[in-house]
Amino acid sequence: MDFVIFDLEWNGCFSKKINSYINEIIEFGAVKLNESLEITGKFNCLVRPVISTRLSSSVKTLTSLTYEELQRGVPFDYGFNKFKKFAAGCVLMTWSKTDIDSLLSNLRFHRRLNIIPFMKQYVDLQRYCHDMLGLSGKNALGLQTAADLLGIDTEDIPHHRALGDSMITALCLRRLYHKAALESYIENCEKPFYDELTFRAFSVESLDSEYSDLSSVFFNCPECGARCRRKNKWKEKFKGFGAPFVCPVCDFSFTGRVTIKRKYNNTLLSKKVIRYSFHQNESSAVPSDAADTQHH
């Protein structure tokens, strides 16, 4: 089993053709590794942009690429075909799925494809390294942070360039390689893979939604801690839901606010107490710090 770790550089821009923003790919970079994780091949290719003729300042700063340099790049189709030849038959890997997402949107734009045709198996190395490092936080692990944690010297490798970042990713994998563990992170690139990849989280705003079951939502009194009673029905309010609550012990009244975010395989519900102030000079509602979340 061979692996191909790849990385893309792209320029975020607006396309009139699809009336939407797109990350236009401007560089492919990849390294091929054998089962002992020895580098057996390298791939690098600049792509001439056609959607936007202007590079965003962040791209210029990060990559130090210029528009003139990119004019010497190849058309996307040509670069993609060469990359395909390089990577076909291997397990593909990237640092987070953002690169897969961008590649897919470029394939959709240029070739009306909804899949990456030669990619059969895939590993998200950001997730793998995060877990293998024993990190518990939910924050995305930056590639340079991982390299630093692993004591990898990256000084001589060009950062934020496709081939350089692929190399750094390969060095991280080498430090954390465990054959059986890695195999358990291999995803088969079939329909569920693309369903999850293309799913966009959204906030649930309608009481009729299948995700807006508020029957088990409760609030404890922010003053005395007692379980509060809902005085009226839930209403749709400011991209979420609100209902009046009163404490049976101390009579404290407040609005319970709930927002719901639907993600691919879970629903995230956040609660907040909105306190009312009846003093003359204060405005209507002051949100309290008492926010918490519960998973469904």
Ligand SMILES: [Zn+2]
């Ligand atoms: Zn109370």
